[in-house]
Amino acid sequence: MKPIFLVLPLVALVACATPREACIRDAQRQVTLLNQQIATTQGNIDRGYALAEVQDIRTITTTCTGTNEDGSTFTFPCQETRTITRQEPVAINVAEERAKLADLIERRDAAAEATNARIQQCIAMHPE
Known part of the structure; x- marks a missing residue:
């Protein structure tokens, strides 16, 4: 985003x-x-050397929250996909x-x- x-x-x-x-x-x-x-x-x-932008896609384990039917909240482990841009040297x-x-x-x-x-x-x- x-x-x-x-x-x-x-x-x-x-x-x-x-x-x-x-x-x-x-x-x-x-x-x-x-x-x-x-x-x-x-x-x-x-x-x-030059610098080239490289995008890495990573799956990260994190903690998510949810809501029960009674309105109470709970946490659970979940995976999130992130795109990370970095610069890499190029000859x-x-x-x-x-x-x-x-x-x-x-x-x-x-x-x-x-x-x-x-x-x-x-x-x-x-x-x-």
Whole structure:
């Protein structure tokens, strides 16, 4: 189960953005994604390995409660299935990661120029 209470304030903040702010955020989306990929790739190079998310399904014995017909409660052992996500090291080719990093930086620099032009359009379309 995902914590919905964390998502709702974010949705409320996005809904409160002015048209200008929304336009600028949309214009910056590609550069933001490329920056995240650059950070991940740089981390892989620094560590010498990548981290992959692995999900394990485990059955855990726990204590459950029930209610009798007369309204009294009782406890009994029961099993619960849980999915646990963990990170596992994965071997990488550091030379390929460096080439990937150089490509991502080049793409980000090109995207940044286009983003600046789109931001200027946003400012012109939505003056405050």
